[in-house]
Amino acid sequence: ALATVPDPASALAKARELDRFCGEVDIRVAVHIMSESAPLTGTQLAGLAKAAGFGLDEPDGKFKLRDEAGRVICALANFEPTPLNVDGLDGLSTRGVTLELDVPRTPHGAFARFRDSARMFARELKARIVDDNREPLGPAAFDAIGTQLQVVHGSMEARGIAPGGALELRLFS
Secondary structure (H helix, E strand, C coil): CCCCCCCHHHHHHHHHHHHHHHHHHCCEEEEEEEECCCCEEHHHHHHHHHHCCEEEECCCCEEEEECCCCCEEEEEEECCCCCCCHHHHCCCEECEEEEEEEHHHCCCCHHHHHHHHHHHHHHHHCEEEECCCCCECCHHHHHHHHHHHHHHHHHHHHCCCCCCCHHHHHHCC
16 A cells, blocks of 8 residues: 655645634634723622623633533633632622633634623623723624624635634634
C-alpha cells in the first residue's frame, strides 16, 4: 500500500490561510451593564443570573449561559478586575458587569440570547448598556452588531466552519 503525502509547501500555504482567516473571525463582542446609581451587589447579581439560567463557572470567575448541548452562549463577568466566585459574592460591590459573546465558539441563535440577556440585566438592575467607551447602546446598535455577526458566520460556513461546532471549539480555543 502506498501513502499519499501532501505537498509540504501547499499544506503550509493552506495552514497560513486558515490561520489568517481565523484571526479575522475570532471576535469577542462585549457590552457593559453599568449601574446608574447604587453599586450592584454580588447577591443581587447571583440571584438574577441564576434566575436567567446562568451558572457560575468558578475557574473563570464568570456566570455562563449554556444551551441544551452545554455550549456557552454568553458569559457575565465583573466589570471590575475581581472575578466572581461563590465565596466573594456576599461581599461584592461593583459598578457594573460585562456580558461577553465569543463569536466563533457560539452556535446560531446565540446573539439573540446575548442581546436579550443584556436587556434583561439592564432592566432588572436599573442599569445602562454601554460600549467600551461608555457610550449607550440601543436597539439600532444591537441590530448593526447582529448584521455584522451574520456576515462573519456566513463567511465561516462558506469555508466549512460551523460556528459553535466541535471542531470550532478546538480551532478557536
